[in-house]
Amino acid sequence: MTSPQTTGTPPRTTLTRARVLESAVALADRDGLGALTMRSLAREVGIEAMSLYHHVASKEDLLDGVVDVVAAEIQDAVAQLDPLPDDAPSSAWKPTMRRQILTARAVLLRHPWASTVLESRTSFSLHIVRYCDSLLGLMRRGGFSWDLVHHAMHALGSRAFGFSQELFEPDGATAGSAADGGAREGADDEAAAMLQQMADQVPHMVQMLAEVAHDEPGATLGWCDDQTEFEFGLDLILDGLDRLSAAGRTA
Template identity: 30%
Template sequence: MGGRRTPGQRVGLTREAVLRAALALADREGLKALSMRRLGAELDVEAMTLYHHVPSKDALLDGLVELLVAPIAPPAFETVSWQEGLRAYASQLRTTLLAHPNVISLVATRPAVTAQNLQVMEDALESMRAAGLQPADALDVLYAVTGFVLGHVVTSPDGDPVDQLDGLDPAEYPLLAEAVSKTSPRGTEARFEFALDALLSGLEPNALD
Protein backbone atom coordinates (compact mmCIF):
# COMPACT_ATOMS: atom_id res chain seq x y z
CA MET A 1 0.00 0.00 0.00
CA GLY A 2 1.32 3.46 -0.85
CA GLY A 3 2.39 6.15 1.57
CA ARG A 4 -0.15 7.97 3.72
CA ARG A 5 -1.74 10.95 1.98
CA THR A 6 -1.51 14.43 3.37
CA PRO A 7 -4.35 15.77 5.58
CA GLY A 8 -5.77 18.06 2.92
CA GLN A 9 -5.77 15.51 0.14
CA ARG A 10 -9.31 14.32 -0.61
CA VAL A 11 -8.16 11.32 -2.74
CA GLY A 12 -11.56 11.00 -4.41
CA LEU A 13 -13.38 10.08 -1.22
CA THR A 14 -17.06 10.85 -0.85
CA ARG A 15 -19.22 11.20 2.24
CA GLU A 16 -21.03 7.99 1.37
CA ALA A 17 -17.76 6.09 1.02
CA VAL A 18 -16.65 7.33 4.44
CA LEU A 19 -19.98 6.30 6.00
CA ARG A 20 -19.91 2.88 4.39
CA ALA A 21 -16.38 2.29 5.64
CA ALA A 22 -17.49 3.37 9.12
CA LEU A 23 -20.43 0.95 8.98
CA ALA A 24 -18.17 -1.90 7.88
CA LEU A 25 -15.80 -1.16 10.77
CA ALA A 26 -18.66 -1.00 13.29
CA ASP A 27 -20.13 -4.23 11.92
CA ARG A 28 -16.79 -5.96 12.29
CA GLU A 29 -15.51 -4.60 15.59
CA GLY A 30 -18.34 -2.66 17.26
CA LEU A 31 -19.00 1.03 17.80
CA LYS A 32 -16.23 1.33 20.40
CA ALA A 33 -13.68 0.71 17.67
CA LEU A 34 -15.06 3.56 15.56
CA SER A 35 -12.84 6.63 15.80
CA MET A 36 -11.73 9.13 13.20
CA ARG A 37 -8.15 7.92 13.52
CA ARG A 38 -9.11 4.28 13.07
CA LEU A 39 -11.46 5.09 10.20
CA GLY A 40 -8.70 7.06 8.50
CA ALA A 41 -6.42 4.04 8.79
CA GLU A 42 -9.13 1.87 7.23
CA LEU A 43 -9.34 4.24 4.27
CA ASP A 44 -5.56 4.82 4.10
CA VAL A 45 -5.83 8.55 4.71
CA GLU A 46 -5.01 10.85 7.59
CA ALA A 47 -7.86 11.29 10.04
CA MET A 48 -8.01 15.01 9.20
CA THR A 49 -8.92 14.15 5.63
CA LEU A 50 -12.21 12.72 6.84
CA TYR A 51 -13.31 16.11 8.17
CA HIS A 52 -13.76 17.27 4.58
CA HIS A 53 -16.68 14.85 4.44
CA VAL A 54 -17.95 14.56 8.03
CA PRO A 55 -17.20 17.62 10.18
CA SER A 56 -17.23 15.80 13.53
CA LYS A 57 -17.62 12.43 15.22
CA ASP A 58 -21.25 13.33 15.95
CA ALA A 59 -21.82 14.04 12.26
CA LEU A 60 -20.29 10.65 11.46
CA LEU A 61 -22.69 8.88 13.85
CA ASP A 62 -25.66 10.84 12.51
CA GLY A 63 -24.57 9.85 9.02
CA LEU A 64 -24.54 6.18 9.98
CA VAL A 65 -28.16 6.44 11.13
CA GLU A 66 -28.99 8.12 7.82
CA LEU A 67 -27.16 5.44 5.84
CA LEU A 68 -29.26 2.73 7.43
CA VAL A 69 -32.65 4.38 7.75
CA ALA A 70 -33.06 6.74 4.78
CA PRO A 71 -33.12 4.06 2.03
CA ILE A 72 -36.01 2.23 3.72
CA ALA A 73 -38.20 5.23 4.47
CA PRO A 74 -41.97 4.79 4.18
CA PRO A 75 -42.97 4.95 0.50
CA ALA A 76 -45.47 7.20 -1.16
CA PHE A 77 -48.83 5.55 -0.61
CA GLU A 78 -50.09 5.78 -4.18
CA THR A 79 -50.68 2.10 -4.91
CA VAL A 80 -51.02 0.73 -1.36
CA SER A 81 -52.70 1.87 1.84
CA TRP A 82 -50.62 3.68 4.43
CA GLN A 83 -50.95 0.62 6.69
CA GLU A 84 -49.50 -1.64 3.99
CA GLY A 85 -46.75 0.90 3.32
CA LEU A 86 -45.82 1.09 6.99
CA ARG A 87 -45.93 -2.69 7.30
CA ALA A 88 -43.36 -2.94 4.49
CA TYR A 89 -41.29 -0.18 6.10
CA ALA A 90 -41.31 -1.96 9.47
CA SER A 91 -40.28 -5.29 7.95
CA GLN A 92 -37.44 -3.69 5.97
CA LEU A 93 -36.25 -1.74 9.01
CA ARG A 94 -36.20 -4.91 11.10
CA THR A 95 -34.25 -6.78 8.43
CA THR A 96 -31.72 -3.95 8.12
CA LEU A 97 -31.16 -3.62 11.86
CA LEU A 98 -30.77 -7.36 12.37
CA ALA A 99 -28.12 -7.31 9.61
CA HIS A 100 -26.17 -4.68 11.59
CA PRO A 101 -26.57 -5.64 15.27
CA ASN A 102 -23.60 -3.56 16.41
CA VAL A 103 -25.32 -0.31 15.42
CA ILE A 104 -28.84 -1.01 16.70
CA SER A 105 -28.09 1.01 19.84
CA LEU A 106 -26.97 3.94 17.69
CA VAL A 107 -30.21 4.00 15.74
CA ALA A 108 -32.17 3.69 18.98
CA THR A 109 -30.45 6.57 20.74
CA ARG A 110 -29.66 9.14 18.05
CA PRO A 111 -32.48 11.14 16.42
CA ALA A 112 -32.54 11.21 12.64
CA VAL A 113 -31.57 14.86 12.24
CA THR A 114 -29.49 14.99 9.06
CA ALA A 115 -30.92 17.01 6.20
CA GLN A 116 -31.62 13.84 4.21
CA ASN A 117 -33.38 12.12 7.09
CA LEU A 118 -35.50 15.19 7.80
CA GLN A 119 -36.52 15.36 4.15
CA VAL A 120 -37.39 11.66 4.22
CA MET A 121 -39.63 12.28 7.23
CA GLU A 122 -41.21 15.29 5.51
CA ASP A 123 -41.98 13.20 2.44
CA ALA A 124 -43.43 10.41 4.59
CA LEU A 125 -45.72 12.84 6.41
CA GLU A 126 -46.86 14.30 3.09
CA SER A 127 -47.77 10.84 1.84
CA MET A 128 -49.60 9.98 5.05
CA ARG A 129 -51.49 13.29 4.96
CA ALA A 130 -52.58 12.49 1.42
CA ALA A 131 -53.80 9.15 2.76
CA GLY A 132 -56.01 10.92 5.30
CA LEU A 133 -53.88 11.41 8.42
CA GLN A 134 -53.21 14.78 9.99
CA PRO A 135 -49.48 15.65 10.23
CA ALA A 136 -49.37 15.36 14.03
CA ASP A 137 -51.07 11.95 13.92
CA ALA A 138 -48.84 10.85 11.05
CA LEU A 139 -45.72 11.75 13.01
CA ASP A 140 -46.99 9.83 16.06
CA VAL A 141 -47.72 6.82 13.86
CA LEU A 142 -44.27 6.95 12.27
CA TYR A 143 -42.54 7.13 15.65
CA ALA A 144 -44.77 4.40 17.06
CA VAL A 145 -43.91 1.98 14.25
CA THR A 146 -40.19 2.82 14.35
CA GLY A 147 -40.10 2.47 18.13
CA PHE A 148 -41.91 -0.86 17.91
CA VAL A 149 -39.33 -2.22 15.48
CA LEU A 150 -36.42 -1.00 17.59
CA GLY A 151 -37.89 -2.54 20.71
CA HIS A 152 -38.36 -5.83 18.91
CA VAL A 153 -34.80 -6.08 17.62
CA VAL A 154 -33.30 -4.96 20.94
CA THR A 155 -35.16 -7.63 22.90
CA SER A 156 -34.69 -10.47 20.43
CA PRO A 157 -31.54 -9.91 18.35
CA ASP A 158 -30.36 -13.52 18.59
CA GLY A 159 -33.59 -15.48 18.35
CA ASP A 160 -36.96 -15.95 19.98
CA PRO A 161 -36.92 -14.91 23.68
CA VAL A 162 -39.70 -17.43 24.30
CA ASP A 163 -37.11 -20.17 23.74
CA GLN A 164 -35.54 -19.14 27.05
CA LEU A 165 -38.75 -20.16 28.84
CA ASP A 166 -38.62 -23.80 27.77
CA GLY A 167 -38.77 -26.29 30.61
CA LEU A 168 -40.99 -24.32 32.96
CA ASP A 169 -42.70 -26.34 35.68
CA PRO A 170 -46.40 -26.35 34.73
CA ALA A 171 -47.35 -26.97 38.35
CA GLU A 172 -45.66 -23.75 39.41
CA TYR A 173 -46.36 -21.61 36.32
CA PRO A 174 -49.39 -23.26 34.66
CA LEU A 175 -50.51 -20.38 32.45
CA LEU A 176 -47.01 -19.39 31.36
CA ALA A 177 -46.07 -22.98 30.60
CA GLU A 178 -49.26 -23.42 28.55
CA ALA A 179 -48.61 -20.19 26.64
CA VAL A 180 -45.04 -21.20 25.84
CA SER A 181 -46.07 -24.66 24.68
CA LYS A 182 -48.68 -23.24 22.33
CA THR A 183 -46.77 -20.25 20.97
CA SER A 184 -43.25 -21.59 20.62
CA PRO A 185 -43.82 -22.85 17.04
CA ARG A 186 -44.77 -19.30 16.06
CA GLY A 187 -41.18 -18.02 16.13
CA THR A 188 -39.75 -14.53 16.33
CA GLU A 189 -40.71 -13.36 12.84
CA ALA A 190 -44.29 -14.56 13.09
CA ARG A 191 -44.61 -12.98 16.53
CA PHE A 192 -43.27 -9.74 15.07
CA GLU A 193 -45.87 -9.80 12.29
CA PHE A 194 -48.65 -10.59 14.78
CA ALA A 195 -47.73 -7.65 17.00
CA LEU A 196 -47.21 -5.33 14.02
CA ASP A 197 -50.69 -6.13 12.70
CA ALA A 198 -52.15 -5.38 16.12
CA LEU A 199 -50.26 -2.09 16.30
CA LEU A 200 -51.34 -0.94 12.85
CA SER A 201 -54.96 -1.90 13.54
CA GLY A 202 -54.86 0.29 16.63
CA LEU A 203 -53.49 3.17 14.58
CA GLU A 204 -56.50 3.38 12.27
CA PRO A 205 -57.61 7.01 11.81
CA ASN A 206 -60.78 6.52 13.88
CA ALA A 207 -58.67 5.21 16.75
CA LEU A 208 -56.52 8.34 16.67
CA ASP A 209 -59.42 10.78 17.17
Protein backbone atom coordinates in the same frame (compact mmCIF):
# COMPACT_ATOMS: atom_id res chain seq x y z
CA MET B 1 8.31 8.61 -22.36
CA THR B 2 5.66 6.40 -20.84
CA SER B 3 2.44 8.27 -20.19
CA PRO B 4 0.66 7.90 -16.80
CA GLN B 5 -2.20 6.17 -18.59
CA THR B 6 -0.02 3.26 -19.69
CA THR B 7 1.92 2.50 -16.50
CA GLY B 8 -0.71 0.05 -15.26
CA THR B 9 -0.95 1.85 -11.90
CA PRO B 10 -4.56 2.61 -11.02
CA PRO B 11 -5.22 6.28 -10.28
CA ARG B 12 -5.58 7.14 -6.60
CA THR B 13 -9.16 7.89 -5.68
CA THR B 14 -9.66 11.10 -3.73
CA LEU B 15 -10.92 10.45 -0.22
CA THR B 16 -14.21 12.19 0.52
CA ARG B 17 -16.57 12.33 3.48
CA ALA B 18 -18.97 10.06 1.59
CA ARG B 19 -16.28 7.42 1.07
CA VAL B 20 -15.22 7.67 4.73
CA LEU B 21 -18.81 7.12 5.89
CA GLU B 22 -19.36 4.21 3.51
CA SER B 23 -16.20 2.62 4.90
CA ALA B 24 -17.46 3.23 8.44
CA VAL B 25 -20.72 1.43 7.66
CA ALA B 26 -18.81 -1.49 6.11
CA LEU B 27 -16.54 -1.68 9.17
CA ALA B 28 -19.50 -1.73 11.57
CA ASP B 29 -21.25 -4.36 9.43
CA ARG B 30 -18.19 -6.57 9.49
CA ASP B 31 -16.83 -6.13 13.01
CA GLY B 32 -19.69 -4.64 15.03
CA LEU B 33 -20.37 -1.16 16.35
CA GLY B 34 -17.82 -1.49 19.14
CA ALA B 35 -15.06 -1.78 16.55
CA LEU B 36 -16.00 1.54 14.93
CA THR B 37 -13.47 4.01 16.35
CA MET B 38 -11.71 6.93 14.74
CA ARG B 39 -8.43 5.01 14.83
CA SER B 40 -9.84 1.80 13.33
CA LEU B 41 -11.66 3.76 10.64
CA ALA B 42 -8.45 5.60 9.72
CA ARG B 43 -6.76 2.23 9.27
CA GLU B 44 -9.71 1.03 7.20
CA VAL B 45 -9.38 3.90 4.70
CA GLY B 46 -5.57 3.90 4.79
CA ILE B 47 -4.83 7.30 6.33
CA GLU B 48 -3.43 8.69 9.57
CA ALA B 49 -5.95 9.14 12.36
CA MET B 50 -5.47 12.92 12.43
CA SER B 51 -6.19 13.14 8.70
CA LEU B 52 -9.59 11.58 9.33
CA TYR B 53 -10.70 14.74 11.13
CA HIS B 54 -10.69 16.57 7.81
CA HIS B 55 -13.74 14.46 6.90
CA VAL B 56 -15.49 13.77 10.24
CA ALA B 57 -15.10 16.26 13.06
CA SER B 58 -15.66 13.85 15.95
CA LYS B 59 -17.02 10.47 16.93
CA GLU B 60 -20.48 12.02 17.28
CA ASP B 61 -20.19 13.48 13.78
CA LEU B 62 -19.17 10.03 12.57
CA LEU B 63 -22.23 8.42 14.17
CA ASP B 64 -24.51 11.09 12.71
CA GLY B 65 -22.93 10.36 9.35
CA VAL B 66 -23.39 6.58 9.40
CA VAL B 67 -27.03 7.04 10.43
CA ASP B 68 -27.44 9.31 7.42
CA VAL B 69 -25.95 6.64 5.14
CA VAL B 70 -28.34 3.97 6.46
CA ALA B 71 -31.30 6.39 6.32
CA ALA B 72 -30.46 7.17 2.68
CA GLU B 73 -30.40 3.44 1.98
CA ILE B 74 -33.86 3.12 3.55
CA GLN B 75 -35.20 5.99 1.48
CA ASP B 76 -33.71 4.53 -1.72
CA ALA B 77 -35.21 1.09 -0.96
CA VAL B 78 -38.64 2.59 -0.31
CA ALA B 79 -38.41 4.59 -3.54
CA GLN B 80 -38.08 1.28 -5.44
CA LEU B 81 -41.53 0.16 -4.26
CA ASP B 82 -44.51 0.58 -6.54
CA PRO B 83 -46.08 3.98 -5.78
CA LEU B 84 -49.65 4.17 -4.56
CA PRO B 85 -51.82 5.00 -7.61
CA ASP B 86 -53.78 8.24 -7.51
CA ASP B 87 -57.05 6.32 -7.82
CA ALA B 88 -56.22 3.79 -5.07
CA PRO B 89 -58.94 3.37 -2.43
CA SER B 90 -58.37 5.04 0.93
CA SER B 91 -57.94 1.60 2.53
CA ALA B 92 -54.75 1.10 0.52
CA TRP B 93 -52.80 3.20 3.05
CA LYS B 94 -52.41 0.24 5.41
CA PRO B 95 -50.81 -2.43 3.13
CA THR B 96 -48.68 0.29 1.52
CA MET B 97 -47.43 1.56 4.87
CA ARG B 98 -46.83 -1.97 6.11
CA ARG B 99 -44.74 -2.75 3.03
CA GLN B 100 -42.79 0.49 3.44
CA ILE B 101 -41.96 -0.18 7.11
CA LEU B 102 -40.94 -3.78 6.41
CA THR B 103 -38.71 -2.48 3.63
CA ALA B 104 -37.04 -0.17 6.14
CA ARG B 105 -36.62 -3.14 8.46
CA ALA B 106 -34.96 -5.19 5.72
CA VAL B 107 -32.35 -2.45 5.41
CA LEU B 108 -31.74 -2.44 9.18
CA LEU B 109 -31.32 -6.20 9.18
CA ARG B 110 -28.37 -5.67 6.84
CA HIS B 111 -26.93 -3.27 9.42
CA PRO B 112 -27.94 -4.77 12.80
CA TRP B 113 -25.93 -2.18 14.76
CA ALA B 114 -27.79 0.76 13.21
CA SER B 115 -30.83 0.69 15.49
CA THR B 116 -28.56 1.31 18.51
CA VAL B 117 -27.10 4.39 16.83
CA LEU B 118 -30.52 5.63 15.69
CA GLU B 119 -31.77 5.52 19.28
CA SER B 120 -28.84 7.61 20.46
CA ARG B 121 -29.19 10.49 18.01
CA THR B 122 -30.60 13.83 19.16
CA SER B 123 -31.15 15.17 15.64
CA PHE B 124 -32.58 13.65 12.48
CA SER B 125 -31.09 13.62 9.02
CA LEU B 126 -33.08 14.93 6.07
CA HIS B 127 -33.43 11.34 4.82
CA ILE B 128 -35.16 10.35 8.08
CA VAL B 129 -37.47 13.37 7.93
CA ARG B 130 -38.41 12.63 4.32
CA TYR B 131 -39.11 8.99 5.14
CA CYS B 132 -41.37 10.04 8.04
CA ASP B 133 -43.12 12.52 5.76
CA SER B 134 -43.99 9.70 3.36
CA LEU B 135 -45.66 7.80 6.24
CA LEU B 136 -47.65 10.89 7.19
CA GLY B 137 -48.77 11.26 3.58
CA LEU B 138 -50.01 7.66 3.49
CA MET B 139 -52.09 8.14 6.63
CA ARG B 140 -53.58 11.37 5.32
CA ARG B 141 -54.58 9.54 2.13
CA GLY B 142 -56.25 6.99 4.39
CA GLY B 143 -58.45 9.73 5.83
CA PHE B 144 -56.59 10.26 9.11
CA SER B 145 -57.03 13.56 10.89
CA TRP B 146 -53.79 15.39 11.70
CA ASP B 147 -54.40 14.63 15.36
CA LEU B 148 -54.64 10.89 14.66
CA VAL B 149 -51.55 11.05 12.45
CA HIS B 150 -49.69 12.59 15.39
CA HIS B 151 -50.89 9.88 17.79
CA ALA B 152 -50.04 7.20 15.22
CA MET B 153 -46.40 8.27 14.95
CA HIS B 154 -46.08 8.16 18.74
CA ALA B 155 -47.68 4.70 18.82
CA LEU B 156 -45.39 3.38 16.09
CA GLY B 157 -42.28 4.89 17.64
CA SER B 158 -39.09 3.16 16.48
CA ARG B 159 -41.22 0.54 14.72
CA ALA B 160 -41.76 3.09 11.95
CA PHE B 161 -38.06 2.72 11.13
CA GLY B 162 -38.09 -1.08 11.22
CA PHE B 163 -37.04 -1.93 14.77
CA SER B 164 -38.56 -2.05 18.22
CA GLN B 165 -37.17 -1.60 21.71
CA GLU B 166 -37.66 -4.97 23.34
CA LEU B 167 -38.78 -5.30 26.95
CA PHE B 168 -36.54 -8.32 27.49
CA GLU B 169 -33.36 -8.60 25.48
CA PRO B 170 -30.22 -10.29 26.80
CA ASP B 171 -26.85 -8.61 26.29
CA GLY B 172 -25.49 -9.35 22.84
CA ALA B 173 -28.90 -9.85 21.21
CA THR B 174 -28.22 -7.02 18.79
CA ALA B 175 -24.64 -7.97 18.05
CA GLY B 176 -23.16 -6.55 14.89
CA SER B 177 -20.98 -9.37 13.57
CA ALA B 178 -21.19 -13.08 12.93
CA ALA B 179 -18.56 -13.66 15.60
CA ASP B 180 -20.96 -12.28 18.21
CA GLY B 181 -23.39 -15.14 17.62
CA GLY B 182 -21.68 -17.26 20.28
CA ALA B 183 -21.85 -14.41 22.77
CA ARG B 184 -25.57 -14.00 22.11
CA GLU B 185 -26.18 -17.72 22.56
CA GLY B 186 -24.25 -17.62 25.85
CA ALA B 187 -26.29 -14.65 27.02
CA ASP B 188 -29.52 -16.48 26.19
CA ASP B 189 -28.40 -19.53 28.20
CA GLU B 190 -27.34 -17.34 31.10
CA ALA B 191 -30.68 -15.50 31.13
CA ALA B 192 -32.60 -18.80 31.01
CA ALA B 193 -30.55 -20.20 33.91
CA MET B 194 -31.15 -17.05 35.95
CA LEU B 195 -34.91 -17.25 35.41
CA GLN B 196 -34.94 -20.93 36.32
CA GLN B 197 -33.25 -20.13 39.62
CA MET B 198 -35.95 -17.52 40.26
CA ALA B 199 -38.83 -19.83 39.26
CA ASP B 200 -40.55 -19.48 42.62
CA GLN B 201 -40.38 -15.66 42.39
CA VAL B 202 -41.35 -15.25 38.73
CA PRO B 203 -43.51 -18.31 37.98
CA HIS B 204 -45.50 -16.67 35.18
CA MET B 205 -42.36 -15.57 33.37
CA VAL B 206 -40.85 -19.05 33.55
CA GLN B 207 -44.06 -20.70 32.33
CA MET B 208 -44.42 -18.25 29.45
CA LEU B 209 -40.84 -18.78 28.27
CA ALA B 210 -41.19 -22.54 28.55
CA GLU B 211 -44.26 -22.32 26.32
CA VAL B 212 -43.13 -19.84 23.68
CA ALA B 213 -39.30 -19.93 23.66
CA HIS B 214 -37.89 -20.03 20.14
CA ASP B 215 -34.80 -21.64 18.77
CA GLU B 216 -35.37 -20.46 15.24
CA PRO B 217 -32.64 -20.31 12.60
CA GLY B 218 -34.52 -17.37 11.09
CA ALA B 219 -34.35 -15.27 14.26
CA THR B 220 -32.49 -12.11 13.39
CA LEU B 221 -32.13 -9.44 16.05
CA GLY B 222 -33.20 -11.07 19.28
CA TRP B 223 -33.70 -14.19 21.34
CA CYS B 224 -37.20 -14.81 19.96
CA ASP B 225 -38.33 -15.04 16.36
CA ASP B 226 -38.20 -11.26 16.26
CA GLN B 227 -39.41 -10.90 12.66
CA THR B 228 -42.68 -12.60 13.63
CA GLU B 229 -42.94 -10.50 16.79
CA PHE B 230 -42.17 -7.29 14.91
CA GLU B 231 -44.86 -7.97 12.31
CA PHE B 232 -47.35 -8.98 15.02
CA GLY B 233 -46.86 -5.65 16.82
CA LEU B 234 -46.92 -3.66 13.59
CA ASP B 235 -50.17 -5.28 12.45
CA LEU B 236 -51.71 -4.72 15.88
CA ILE B 237 -50.97 -0.99 15.68
CA LEU B 238 -52.02 -0.58 12.04
CA ASP B 239 -55.29 -2.47 12.60
CA GLY B 240 -56.08 -0.29 15.62
CA LEU B 241 -55.33 2.89 13.70
CA ASP B 242 -57.51 1.69 10.83
CA ARG B 243 -60.44 1.17 13.17
CA LEU B 244 -59.97 4.60 14.77
CA SER B 245 -59.82 6.30 11.38
CA ALA B 246 -62.91 4.44 10.13
CA ALA B 247 -64.80 5.50 13.24
CA GLY B 248 -63.83 9.12 12.67
CA ARG B 249 -61.95 9.33 15.96
CA THR B 250 -58.85 11.43 16.55
CA ALA B 251 -57.40 9.44 19.47
